[in-house]
Amino acid sequence: MVNLRRLPAFSLVELLVTLAIAAVLAGLAFPAFDGLIERSRSTSRVNDLVGIIRFARHAAISERRWVAICPAIDETCTGSRQWHTGVMAFEDRNRDGGRQPSEPVLGYLAALDPGERLTWRAFRRRNFLQFRPEGYTNWQNGSFLYCPASGDARYGKVLIVNIQGRTAPSVDADGDGIDEQANGNPLTCSA
Numbered sequence: 001m002v003n004l005r006r007l008p009a010f011s012l013v014e015l016l017v018t019l020a021i022a023a024v025l026a027g028l029a030f031p032a033f034d035g036l037i038e039r040s041r042s043t044s045r046v047n048d049l050v051g052i053i054r055f056a057r058h059a060a061i062s063e064r065r066w067v068a069i070c071p072a073i074d075e076t077c078t079g080s081r082q083w084h085t086g087v088m089a090f091e092d093r094n095r096d097g098g099r100q101p102s103e104p105v106l107g108y109l110a111a112l113d114p115g116e117r118l119t120w121r122a123f124r125r126r127n128f129l130q131f132r133p134e135g136y137t138n139w140q141n142g143s144f145l146y147c148p149a150s151g152d153a154r155y156g157k158v159l160i161v162n163i164q165g166r167t168a169p170s171v172d173a174d175g176d177g178i179d180e181q182a183n184g185n186p187l188t189c190s191a
Helices: 012-063
Strands: 067-073 087-091 105-109 117-122 129-131 142-147 157-161 167-169
Touching (some): 012 087, 012 105, 012 129
Antiparallel strands (some): 087 105
């Protein structure tokens, strides 16, 4: 038989004080988790973009064909500089940067969440990115700018694409909490 008087236990007051302290600590930690989630989301979006760029470049090299990626909706290039509607990789047989019905779709990146933005700025002002059979871009070095739905530049990212078709993510070189663009200026996510 167990003697109940000798078992250690908490009083109701001790339990309530412990729960109050835990609630205060959780309340202090919550804002930090919010920033962590935003940073994780932006990194994920840029990694997805890197994935389709590398996939398109690899397809161009391995198949010895011209491959392009463009902003797309329902397997149709939009011709816009706004890439948040979706990104499509396709075999660009006629080398015009726009998908024709006879050109096979090789891959697709789904649209971003409402409010998120992805834009492309490149040398030669083309609204697509094209890879030659050697894996080089068609003289199209440029950069993608990702901005989160919040518009907070601290969670924005730049992805630089060089003429060899290689990618480089932006970094916060000056330690101000905002990544820099290719020209060294802080990125902006204002409308």
